[in-house]
Structures are given as structure tokens and as C-alpha cells.
Amino acid sequence: MCDDAVVSSIYKGFRFPREVISHCVWLYHRFPLSLREIELLMAERGIEVTYETIRTWCTRFGPEYARSLRRRTPHPGDKWHLDEVFVNIGGVRKYLWRAVDQHGNVLDILIQSRRDGKAATRFFRTLLKKQGRRPRVLVTDKLASYQVAHRQTMSTTEHRQNKYLNNRCENSHQPSRQRERAMKGFRTVGSAQRFLSSFSRISPHFRPPRHRMTATAHRTELATRFQVWDQVTEQTLAA
Structure with missing residues (x-):
């Protein structure tokens, strides 16, 4: 099966492009925003999407993204x-x-x-x-x-x-x-376990230890992590 077939199967049935979906999931897991606040942010960009739809995206794709990030995480310390x-x-x-x-x-x-x-x-x-x-x-x-x-x-x-x-x-x-x-x-308990399992993987990915890094190193590290995020959400395969 080719990569394009794999990508289309993951997002099959969703009307919005994966760039919009992954961006909303990122906002929800990285910042202390409510679903309604993300709905407002997307509306400012001219994208009409309800907070319930965003909830569905986070529930469906949050665990998927978290699993992909986990596979890319270096071997844990001892x-x-x-x-x-x-x-x-x-x-x-x-x-x-x-x-x-x-x-x-x-x-x-x-x-x-x-x-x-x-x-x-x-x-x-x-x-x-x-x-x-x-x-x-x-x-x-x-x-x-x-x-x-x-x-x-x-x-x-x-x-x-x-x-x-x-x-x-x-x-x-x-x-x-x-x-x-x-x-x-x-x-x-079930919803809390599912959300926090995804959140505890996605949120730290965008929180490099800035206090230990120079400004240049921090920007470089963030750029690298966003590249990994693009791969995880399979945006790079859409090019």
C-alpha cells in the first residue's frame, strides 16, 4: 500500500484538511484553551468549525499523534x-x-x-x-x-x-x-485517562528545557520538533 493510501485512510470521512485538524489538536494540547476558544481562533482565520467537531478531532487524533510521538522518542533514561x-x-x-x-x-x-x-x-x-x-x-x-x-x-x-x-x-x-x-x-476516569495519556506526550514535545538553552539553540530545537510534528500528523506526505 502506498503512503498516499495510508494518509487518506487515516483522515477518511473528515471534511476538513489534515492541516486544520492537526492545528486544532496542537492548540488544544499545547495551550490551556477551551474548545470554544479554539473555535473562535479558527473563526478569526475564516474557518467555520464548531467546538464539538474540534472535540471529535482531539478524541480521534490525539491518541494517534501521541503514539507516533512515543515511537520517535529516544530511549528513556535509567x-x-x-x-x-x-x-x-x-x-x-x-x-x-x-x-x-x-x-x-x-x-x-x-x-x-x-x-x-x-x-x-x-x-x-x-x-x-x-x-x-x-x-x-x-x-x-x-x-x-x-x-x-x-x-x-x-x-x-x-x-x-x-x-x-x-x-x-x-x-x-x-x-x-x-x-x-x-x-x-x-x-x-476514562475520559481523563485518555486525554492525559495523549496530553502527557504531545504537550512536553513542544516544551524543550528553555532555561538550559541559548535563544538560538531553543529556536533550532523548536524547528526540529515542529518538523517531527509534521511527520507525525503526516502533513509532509501530502506534498
Whole structure:
């Protein structure tokens, strides 16, 4: 099957060109904008599209783009930082578990109802299954649940527990918090898991560590990342 056939099958049934679709998905995942705000931005450009249509695009193509970005992500580091924060979903408190490597790359997220040893063990096993290997070092805060999960799943891995060593993972929660506020919370666990799984891959792609780079290096890095985004959304195949 040729590339053109593959592209047409992905966007088949959608009236708007993929340049418009991918741009709306990018806006929604990169900036704390509501669907109605994106509808307004597109209207300013002369593109009449409803916020419900944009919602459909984000639901359909967000996970697809995220999977493509994941395949292009360099091999994760061997030092994993884990942390959990509470999120209100439908008025009920849940816990968002997150793992990042020493470079700040998100390894995985998982929403659960508890943060006990059983929940921590489940997250560890899900993480190990997706990564296919164990880390050299595991960094967490002093929550006792992490000790339980460490003993049951990766007891041979060095485990460092110190709240001051885990800022990298705690900082990774901030963009998700911004989106949560912009969306005025999540309605269901399933929708929150699906969105945050895509968001945690797409949003960091456009957030290079600017404080560690010169202005020239930052512009070059952003240009490279936009080229990758064009490949992920298959705009380059349309030329």
C-alpha cells in the first residue's frame, strides 16, 4: 500500500484538511484553551468549525499523534522519578500517578482511586510492562506505598526516598494542572485517562528545557520538533 493510501485512510470521512485538524489538536494540547476558544481562533482565520467537531478531532487524533510521538522518542533514561497527585473527577477524589525519567520525559501515567500499596504495585507493573526493562535508580517521596511496590516488583533496583529529590516529577504535573483548570475538571476516569495519556506526550514535545538553552539553540530545537510534528500528523506526505 502506498503512503498516499495510508494518509487518506487515516483522515477518511473528515471534511476538513489534515492541516486544520492537526492545528486544532496542537492548540488544544499545547495551550490551556477551551474548545470554544479554539473555535473562535479558527473563526478569526475564516474557518467555520464548531467546538464539538474540534472535540471529535482531539478524541480521534490525539491518541494517534501521541503514539507516533512515543515511537520517535529516544530511549528513556535509567533513572525514574515517580509521584502522585490528587485530581477531582466528577466530584470524586482520584489519584494521578506519573513516572518520568531523569530528562523529564514522561514514561507513563495512571489514574486510580487509591494510593495504597496495591495501587502503587499496579502502577509499577504497568510501567515495567510498557518500558520492558527495570530502571537503575527509582526516586520517590516517602509515601509508604512505594516501599510495598518496590519490594514486590523491583526489589533489586536502588530506591531513593526523599521529597527533595523528586522535583522533576512534581514539576511534570504542572501542565496537567493547567489543563485541568481550563477544562474545569474531568467528568469520568476514562475520559481523563485518555486525554492525559495523549496530553502527557504531545504537550512536553513542544516544551524543550528553555532555561538550559541559548535563544538560538531553543529556536533550532523548536524547528526540529515542529518538523517531527509534521511527520507525525503526516502533513509532509501530502506534498
